[in-house]
Amino acid sequence: MSSSQDDFLQREFPMSAADYEFLRTTANRETGIELADSKREMVYSRMVRRIRALRLSSFAAYCRFLEQNKETELTHFINAITTNLTSFFREGHHFDALRNVIFPELVKKNAASRSVRLWSAGCSTGEEPYSLAITLAESGLFQGWDAKILATDIDSNVLAQASSGEYIRERIQGLPVDIQQRYFTRTDRLEVARVDPRVSAYISFRQLNLLNNWPVTGLFDVIFCRNVVIYFSKDTQRRLFDRFAQQMTPNGYLCIGHSETLHGLSERFESLGRTIYRKRM
Ligand SMILES: C[S@@+](CC[C@H](N)C(=O)[O-])C[C@H]1O[C@@H](n2cnc3c(N)ncnc32)[C@H](O)[C@@H]1O
Incomplete structure (x- = not known):
């Protein structure tokens, strides 16, 4: 021993x-x-x-x-x-890409349906889907659209925290003051802020194990699955990326974590750099 x-x-x-x-x-x-x-x-x-x-x-x-x-x-x-480390606007370049490239493209691509679908897969305590929702709201591009974000995790504790929409002020202190003012409200506890209902209205939180069946309908334009597969074997990652591809629109976008890669694991996506991938047609 x-x-x-x-x-x-x-x-x-x-x-x-x-x-x-x-x-x-x-x-x-x-x-x-x-x-x-x-x-x-x-x-x-x-x-x-x-x-x-x-x-x-x-x-x-x-x-x-x-x-x-x-x-x-x-x-x-x-x-x-489970390891649940996360933060608002973590790996900020993904949100810049949404704002500058992906959302403007989706506005044209989905003009007929006027609907847009995002998935935060492995959303932990909610900072990631709320950051997606704030980016959607800030873009002003989808007013009057059917814009929805699915936020899922296997861990029931983090999901309960996420759906409460309440965060210790420290968690939002790094955000620009105007974003704090527009999208967070006071609560009766001084040290706690609550996400504005205009933002939470975009999001449905659901418990979902990525290994099992996914009770989801329709295809996603964007999937964020960041800092989740790092804990999985290469075979599990390969199967998961293949299933993501099936659940995405043609040319849909997949963002993964900074230390993750699709290299050698999936032929179904092209790399756009900085852990942003586009599904091949
Ligand atoms: C480190 S956090 C990442 C949070 C967020 N995506 C980010 O990048 O900030 C990883 C999350 O993946 C979740 N997770 C781990 N295995 C999972 C599985 N099989 N199905 C769904 N979620 C899983 C964990 O519960 C955890 O909340």
């Missing part, structure tokens, strides 16, 4: 190699997330809170509990294991 594994056995809540293997396999089967050996510490600290809350004494006991209570416990396990 390696000394680091030994270290996990000596802790307040012992975690054996077999316990870690069980959690790692379960996470991969249920979410696609791959947990390397180096993630042991992260898994320990995330799961220990849950183990305490359940008043269990070891990871072995938790693994048994999870096995015997899949229906109810799997949600807690998944919520604990």
Whole structure:
């Protein structure tokens, strides 16, 4: 046994190699997330809170509990294991591309239907879809259009936060003051701001596991799936990008995260640079 594994056995809540293997396999089967050996510490600290809350004494006991209570416990396990880091207008060049290139193009392309569909796949606590909605509103191009944003995530906790539309003021402090004033309102708690209903009206939040069936209808003009597939195996990524292509309009746009790529994974998109891709006809 390696000394680091030994270290996990000596802790307040012992975690054996077999316990870690069980959690790692379960996470991969249920979410696609791959947990390397180096993630042991992260898994320990995330799961220990849950183990305490359940008043269990070891990871072995938790693994048994999870096995015997899949229906109810799997949600807690998944919520604990996902990484939800996000922010408003993260990777700002994607929003610049929407404003300067993609939206003006869509106004012409969809002039007959006057409808536009965006999908934030892996939306976490909502900053990404709200940034999309603000960019839509600010463009002023889609007034009177049927403009909709689908925002999905596997994690029910982050979705609850996202649909509340409420953020600690710190989260919006980096935004230009005029954007803060136009799209966020005060609440009765000084430190909390709420997204303006004109913005939230564009968005439908839904729980959706990207690995399973997608109960979505119609094709999307733009898909944002950023900083999600980085945790998936190459095979899972390949299948996912293929499914995205099927769910998009011809010439639709796909934006992925800064450390992700479609290179060697999909022939169905052409790269426009800076992690922006266009679906081939
Ligand atoms: C790091 S966050 C990215 C948030 C946002 N897209 C951004 O770039 O700021 C990754 C999100 O993907 C979600 N996720 C992970 N596996 C998923 C799956 N199989 N299906 C749907 N969402 C998943 C996580 O719950 C998490 O909220």
